[in-house]
Amino acid sequence: MSSLAKPVFSVKRLVKDFPSSGGISKERTIRALNDVSFELHAGEALAVVGESGSGKSTIARVLCKLHPKTSGELLFNDTEISDLSKNEIKGYREQVQMIFQDPYGSLNPVHTIYHHLARPLKIHKKVNNKKELTDKIHSLLEEVGLVPAAETAKKYPFELSGGQRQRVCIAKTLAIGADVVLADEPTSALDVSIRLGILNLMQKMKQEHNVAFMYITHDLATARYFAERTAVMYVGHMVEWGETEDIIKAPKHPYTQLLISAVPDPLKRNKDAKPLHVKNKDIPIWSAASKGCPFVSRCGEAMDKCSQNMPEITKISEKHFVRCYLYGDS
C-alpha cells in the first residue's frame, strides 16, 4: 500500500443530485451520491462494490466528467477538474480513461480495430508518422494478447468475441498511456472462462504501467482477486472502506455483513448458513432532504439516532473505516 504517497485522484465529500421528474419520489431531486470521499493511488486498485442503484457507476461518470458534480472536491493531481479549460480537458481525458461493461456497445461496428486504436493515438498526438502508428498499434494488440496483431488490426468488431473486444477497449486505454482507469463492471458481460483473462490483463497494467484503477463491481470475489482496497456503497453513501481482505474477513457495517453473507460460496456448503437479518426489503430513494443512515430501514441493530443523522467516520484500524453508530464513542 502506498497510502503515504500522494494520491493521483482525491475525491472529497462528493455529492451528485439528479433532477427527478416526479413519480418515483415526491422530491424534485434524487441524491445519487451523498458525501463520498476516497483516493486513488498509482499502481493500486480500489474496488467499489454495492447493489445496482447504489451509485457505483455514477462515481465513475462524474470522475469522467460525463456528469457535473453537485458539490464536493474532485482533485486530480491537486487540480480541481470542474474548473479545467477546454484544452486542459483534453489532457485530462488522456490521463483518465473508462472501460465500460458492454464491450459490444463500446466499439463502432463499421470501423476496424486499427481505426479504433489509431484514433486516440492521432487525437492525442502520440505518433509522428504512419509507420510509427502501425507499429504502435501492433505492439498494443500484442500487449493485450490479441495475436497475430497484424491480422486482428484488420478485423471488425463483429469478428471478435466479447473477451477479445474488451481487450481492444483495454488496448485503447493503454494507447494513450492513461494514469487512471475507471473500469465499470468490465467483466460482467463476459463468459466466465474469459473473465479471469481480462482481470489478469488489468492486473498486469496495474503493475507494469503503474495505473490507478477504480474497479466497479457487484462481485466481491473478483474484488478480492483484483483490488487492494474496497469501498462498499449503499444508496449513494460509502458505508465502509479499507483493505479488501479486512472488509471481507472482518466486515463491520451491518450492510457489508449482509452483502458478504449473501455471496454464494461452495466452501460454505453444508455449513449452517446464517439467516439474514433483514427487516424491510425496500431500498429507500434518497433525496437532498433525506436524513439519517440509508440502511436504517433494513438494519437489525438500528437505534433512534440512526434515523436522525448519518454517522460520522469511525476508524476501526489504520486503514479500515466505517460509518455506523455501532462503532466509535458517540
Next chain:
Amino acid sequence: MGEEPLLDIRGLSVEYLVGDTRLRAVDKVSFSINKGETVGLAGESGCGKSTLAFALAKLHKPPALIVEGEVLYEGKDVLSFDDEELRRFRWKETSVVFQSAMNCLNPVISIKDQMTDVIRAHHPEMKSAEVLDRARELLQIVGIHPDRLNQYPHQFSGGMRQRAVLAIALALKPRLIIMDEPTTALDVVVEREIMDQLAELKEQFGFSVLLISHDLSLMGEITDRIAVMYAGKLVEIAPTEDVLFKPQHPYTQGLVNSFPHLFGEKKELTGIPGNPLSLYSPPKGCYFAERCGQRMSLCESVDPKLVTIHPGHKTKCHLFAQGAS
C-alpha cells in the same frame, strides 16, 4: 431421496437450421434427474444449456429441431406427446422458469389475473373464491404479502417479480421445475433470498429442480449433482462435491478455476485460454482440444466417449478412456 429417475434424458440432440447449415447445439446428451433431486447444468453462454431446457418441455420452435433422443418422464416419452398430453404435462408436471423471468410478467395485467389464469386453465372446476384463495396462498408461500395480489408487475421490485414468477411456477404443484438462470439479473442479496426460499419450498413440497446457470459457486450451495456442458456436449457429470473439488475433465477444471473465492486461500487463477468454440466449424476430435492444456494427438482425431470413472462420476475425456467400460 429416491434413486428412481423422474426425468430420464437419453441421447438428446437439438439442431438449429441456419441457412443451409445445421448447427448442433445439443449433441447426444444423456442424464437423469431423480425424484426430489436438484441437478445443476453448468456451462458458458452458447453451450446449449438453455436449448436443452426448452427441448425438455418440447417448447423449442423452428429453426430448432430435435433430431434424435428421448426425454422420458416417468417412463413416458415427452417428445411423442400430442398437444393435449403436452398441455397437461407442462406446468402440472413440469414448470419452467426462464432467464430474466421477471420480465415474463405481462405489464398490463395484474398479478392476480396472471396467477389465477394458470390455475383456471388447468382446474376449470375450481370456484372463483377457491382460485383466489390459492393465489393468495401462493404469494404467501414465496414471501409476498397477499394484499399485493391486485397490484401490477411495475409495483413490484425485481426480486419480488422473480418470486411472483416462482409462485406461478408452483401454482399446480409440479414435480419438476426447470430454472434457467433464475437469479442472474438480480443483486446478490436478493439472489440469496430467492435461493433460500427455493430450498425451503423444496423441503416442503419435494419437487425436483434442474438449475441452469453459469455460476458454479451458486450451484455448489444447492445442487446434489452437477452436469457440465461444453459446445453442446455433456463433458462431465458427478456429485456436486466431486465437480467442485475433484473435477476430472480439463474443461471443468478450467471452469472451477475461473471463479475467485471469497474466502480461503488467495491464489493466482488462470481461467481458460482461447475462446469458446464456434459450432459453424466443429473439429473432428474433442471439441475442447483447442483450448486444452493436456491435449494429446488422439484428441484431435477422435471424439472421446462419456465414460464412468467411478460410480456416479462420468467424464468425456481421453485421459480416462483406459480401463473404462
